[in-house]
Amino acid sequence: xINDIGPIGAWIEPKSRLLDLGCGDGTLLRRLIDDYQVQGxxxxxxxxxxxxxxxxxLNVIEQDLNKGLENFSDNxxxxxxxxxxxxxxxxxHLVLDEMLxxxxxxxxTFPNFGHWQTRSFLAIRGRMPVTKQLAYQWYxxxxxxxxxxxxxxxxxxxxxxxxxxxxxxxxxxxxxNSLCPSLFAKIAVYHLAK
Amino acid sequence: xxPDCSLSSSPDNLLGATVPQTAVINRPMDLVCGATLPSxxxxxxxxxxxxxxxxxxxLICHALSGDHHVAGINxxxxxxxxxxxxxxxxxIDTTKFFVVCPNNxxxxxxxxxxxxxxxxxxxxYGDSFPSIQVRDWVESQxxxxxxLKIECWAAVIGGSLGGMQAMCWSLAYPDKLxxxxxxxxxxxxxxxxxxxxxxxxxxxxxxxEFKEGHYLDYETxxxxxxxxxxxxxxxxxxxDDALHRKFGRLVHSGDxxxxxxxxSEFEVASYLNYQGDKFSQRFDANSYILITKMLDHxxxxxxxxxxxxxxxxxxxxxxxVVSFSSDWRFSPLCSEQIxxxxxxxxxxxxxxxxxxxxxxDAFLLPNSRYQKAVSLYLSRVSxxxxxxxx
Numbered sequence: 001x002i003n004d005i006g007p008i009g010a011w012i013e014p015k016s017r018l019l020d021l022g023c024g025d026g027t028l029l030r031r032l033i034d035d036y037q038v039q040g041x042x043x044x045x046x047x048x049x050x051x052x053x054x055x056x057x058l059n060v061i062e063q064d065l066n067k068g069l070e071n072f073s074d075n076x077x078x079x080x081x082x083x084x085x086x087x088x089x090x091x092x093h094l095v096l097d098e099m100l101x102x103x104x105x106x107x108x109t110f111p112n113f114g115h116w117q118t119r120s121f122l123a124i125r126g127r128m129p130v131t132k133q134l135a136y137q138w139y140x141x142x143x144x145x146x147x148x149x150x151x152x153x154x155x156x157x158x159x160x161x162x163x164x165x166x167x168x169x170x171x172x173x174x175x176x177n178s179l180c181p182s183l184f185a186k187i188a189v190y191h192l193a194k
Numbered sequence: 195x196x197p198d199c200s201l202s203s204s205p206d207n208l209l210g211a212t213v214p215q216t217a218v219i220n221r222p223m224d225l226v227c228g229a230t231l232p233s234x235x236x237x238x239x240x241x242x243x244x245x246x247x248x249x250x251x252x253l254i255c256h257a258l259s260g261d262h263h264v265a266g267i268n269x270x271x272x273x274x275x276x277x278x279x280x281x282x283x284x285x286i287d288t289t290k291f292f293v294v295c296p297n298n299x300x301x302x303x304x305x306x307x308x309x310x311x312x313x314x315x316x317x318x319y320g321d322s323f324p325s326i327q328v329r330d331w332v333e334s335q336x337x338x339x340x341x342l343k344i345e346c347w348a349a350v351i352g353g354s355l356g357g358m359q360a361m362c363w364s365l366a367y368p369d370k371l372x373x374x375x376x377x378x379x380x381x382x383x384x385x386x387x388x389x390x391x392x393x394x395x396x397x398x399x400x401x402x403e404f405k406e407g408h409y410l411d412y413e414t415x416x417x418x419x420x421x422x423x424x425x426x427x428x429x430x431x432x433x434d435d436a437l438h439r440k441f442g443r444l445v446h447s448g449d450x451x452x453x454x455x456x457x458s459e460f461e462v463a464s465y466l467n468y469q470g471d472k473f474s475q476r477f478d479a480n481s482y483i484l485i486t487k488m489l490d491h492x493x494x495x496x497x498x499x500x501x502x503x504x505x506x507x508x509x510x511x512x513x514x515v516v517s518f519s520s521d522w523r524f525s526p527l528c529s530e531q532i533x534x535x536x537x538x539x540x541x542x543x544x545x546x547x548x549x550x551x552x553x554x555d556a557f558l559l560p561n562s563r564y565q566k567a568v569s570l571y572l573s574r575v576s577x578x579x580x581x582x583x584x
Binding site: 041076 | 325496503513530535537540542543544545547548563566567570571573574
């Protein structure tokens, strides 16, 4: 999880309408409401996470992202946000399309599978990487689509999705993170438009 | 502590003995249908204590066959119909909230209805009781609110038809409630729902004792028809899975293999007959017809804006919407339509879908996730009250 909301804050208009897909326990959504007074709704499927959202006073709606988002009309939100969830969806590309239909702008964050730790885990040990960002065994992981930030950008160009801004979270050491995100970005953060 | 607590071995009845009160409303009340009730009485129960600011009151709205006895044990030893959820330390915590539950007009548990005397004629209303709508129930509850000198409900809560009242409150008196908890409800009934209600009414009307609604004049009651109506209704409140789990193909005595088949009654048949008979002893046939028609005619979007996406534009309260996975009478889709409508209107809403095989009836039954969610939501409501008073 991103505890520091990093660049996301700068991409969100105060008091705008925000839909958070897969909002988890609502930590990020709570921050965005407190800091930017957004009118926020979170979609979540895990009962315990939903309870935590209710406790935090958030608007949380039980909905399975894999079953579509047809109930939300075109351009009904200023921003549709999805943090660390894209890799767990059955059809990430279709959900991305839906996000851009519902939101004027989208923000997506995901773990970069190309990070040197995951690469070396696989290269040296010959086993699927188990890291802080991807803390599951291959057989019980919710992360069923692993991809690198380059894969994501290729998808965006294929589907004519505009990348307005991007940012990487990872090692601060010597600025390696921005020099060579392919190897050093743990988490990639994108601001997208149609 | 009340001696009545000894009636139950479980800690469920910490409220102890509950005593109903009556509010007599001597002002005429105009009904949506155009008729006027010259005066009316509302029987109600309350639990907990109204705080100094009179801000911690919760209104509980009952459904088709409910009454004012929602929690605790009454003098007849009967446990309230939602006692699992209301009481000290329960989801609707009576140590924090003052809970009010009236029996609604047109019903038959003491509030003015078809079994009451019409003050204009001095005779019992019977089938001449005017047709009522959900909005009328809300209006009459508003009289009760004024009677109790409550300015604003901390929450209005109801399941099924009760949820419809909660939604109606949010639009009829937007500034008179802070929260609405809408459980297993719908913005309107489906054709299938109306059809089930029509079968139930036909069953009652076909009973020879119905006497075209004048059975009270003949000192009789269409109990057979009413029992049949309830059996049909009750069946639709359960799911196939729950019936299978509870009864399967069990026969009343022994096993199907060892009992003579012709003589044995299936457990499910015996259960439904029992439910029908029990209901026909406690409910009035004209009330059943009146309230099922009220359900059929409920249409929130028709009454407000005629556009599902815009229905809630004028609501000011926050909402919790709850559905049950196996409810096929008011399916999760109905609750999702309510939720979507609230989101479109930019209102504060949370929605949960409880996984259960207990069908529509689940809204009355204990369920840990359901209890936890309602409890967490209402803690929020109670915290808001504390923040205001600080």
